[in-house]
Amino acid sequence: MKNSKTSFMISILVIASVASALFFVIPGSIGALPEEKTFVTHSGGIITTTGEVLDPLYTASTMEFDPMEYLREFNYGRISELPDGTTLREFTIIAEDDKVMEVSPGVFYNVWTFNGTVPGPTIRATEGDLVRIHFINNGAKEHTMHFHGIHEAEMDGVFEPVGAGGGQFTYEWRADPVGVHPYHCHIMPLEEHIVHGLYGVYIVDPKEGRAPADEMVMVLNGLDTDFDTENNFYAANTIPFYYQHHPIQINTDELIRVYVVNMVEFDPINNLHLHGNLYHYFPTGTDTVPSFYTDMITLSQTERGIMEFEYDFPGKYLFHAHKIEFSEKGWTGIFLVKESSDSNLGAEYGS
Numbered sequence: 409m410k411n412s413k414t415s416f417m418i419s420i421l422v423i424a425s426v427a428s429a430l431f432f433v434i435p436g437s438i439g440a441l442p443e444e445k446t447f448v449t450h451s452g453g454i455i456t457t458t459g460e461v462l463d464p465l466y467t468a469s470t471m472e473f474d475p476m477e478y479l480r481e482f483n484y485g486r487i488s489e490l491p492d493g494t495t496l497r498e499f500t501i502i503a504e505d506d507k508v509m510e511v512s513p514g515v516f517y518n519v520w521t522f523n524g525t526v527p528g529p530t531i532r533a534t535e536g537d538l539v540r541i542h543f544i545n546n547g548a549k550e551h552t553m554h555f556h557g558i559h560e561a562e563m564d565g566v567f568e569p570v571g572a573g574g575g576q577f578t579y580e581w582r583a584d585p586v587g588v589h590p591y592h593c594h595i596m597p598l599e600e601h602i603v604h605g606l607y608g609v610y611i612v613d614p615k616e617g618r619a620p621a622d623e624m625v626m627v628l629n630g631l632d633t634d635f636d637t638e639n640n641f642y643a644a645n646t647i648p649f650y651y652q653h654h655p656i657q658i659n660t661d662e663l664i665r666v667y668v669v670n671m672v673e674f675d676p677i678n679n680l681h682l683h684g685n686l687y688h689y690f691p692t693g694t695d696t697v698p699s700f701y702t703d704m705i706t707l708s709q710t711e712r713g714i715m716e717f718e719y720d721f722p723g724k725y726l727f728h729a730h731k732i733e734f735s736e737k738g739w740t741g742i743f744l745v746k747e748s749s750d751s752n753l754g755a756e757y758g759s
């Protein structure tokens with residue numbers, strides 16, 4: 409009787425000690441709070457993120473993105489005319505931060521999006537138009553839209569955070585100056601909001617228009633898929649190697665105009681080299697006279713411009729970062745130049 413009582417007490421002690429040991433070994437299983445990771449950034453700042461490489465099995469909201477469609481897609485907004493004759497262009501932009509995208513085979517990344525894609529839509533207006541952006545933040549964090557260009561202080565998207573879960577803000581300004589400009593979220597820590605994908609391109613056309621051309625947009629970006637403040641992949645338009653595997657088809661003797669914007673985070677520079685040709689380069693696109701005739705430009709973050717060129721000879725031509733590390737990690741593509749026929753004339757833009 410005494411023996412059985414003693415062994416019963418020992419059993420209770422063993423169970424209690426095993427249970428408490430388990431609690432200290434796997435405390436994460438109790439409570440299930442998202443784990444915060446803290447990094448010291450390149451600039452010496454400290455950021456904390458709950459970002460994770462999410463397993464797509466555990467999320468319903470995966471997204472698709474077609475870089476070929478994005479390349480030549482321009483959003484001119486809902487157009488109406490004000491009593492004084494000014495053209496009003498209205499856009500609705502919705503921010504979200506819960507989507508997951510397969511950015512490379514088997515690599516799933518939590519993207520933060522404007523209107524569901526990275527980059528967000530290419531917003532296009534003519535100088536002097538009134539641009540009105542109805543911004544809705546359906547994310548779980550505060551976000552804003554900060555446009556480069558000229559506008560009033562309260563339209564700058566820096567000191568007016570838009571609340572999570574449906575917060576709204578209306579941005580409005582006159583389109584100015586002519587050129588190609590980035591827009592991006594400006595909530596701190598800025599690099600976290602940018603590297604996840606909250607950016608896009610804003611084009612202001614001159615009133616007199618530009619020469620007809622085959623136009624396209626290239627946003628140079630990087631993906632830090634393991635959150636160590638180093639990019640694991642680089643690309644033109646988000647998907648590494650996309651335009652190498654799906655060459656961009658263009659024609660000989662046709663003017664090609666590329667709006668290029670560098671949004672790469674963490675690395676101080678990016679660049680763009682074109683094979684078998686040189687291009688006229690208009691920094692920021694603000695002047696109608698090119699500043700350079702070159703096959704190589706170097707860009708820091710948000711630096712951008714317009715490239716114009718024509719190919720004389722058909723064939724395959726590479727374009728890529730001449731920072732070889734970037735091209736080896738995805739920032740490379742091909743122009744497939746076909747012999748022109750009379751039916752292939754450049755499109756008119758800016759209407």
Ligand SMILES: [Cu+2]
Pocket residue numbers: 550551552593594595601606
């Ligand atoms: Cu944000």
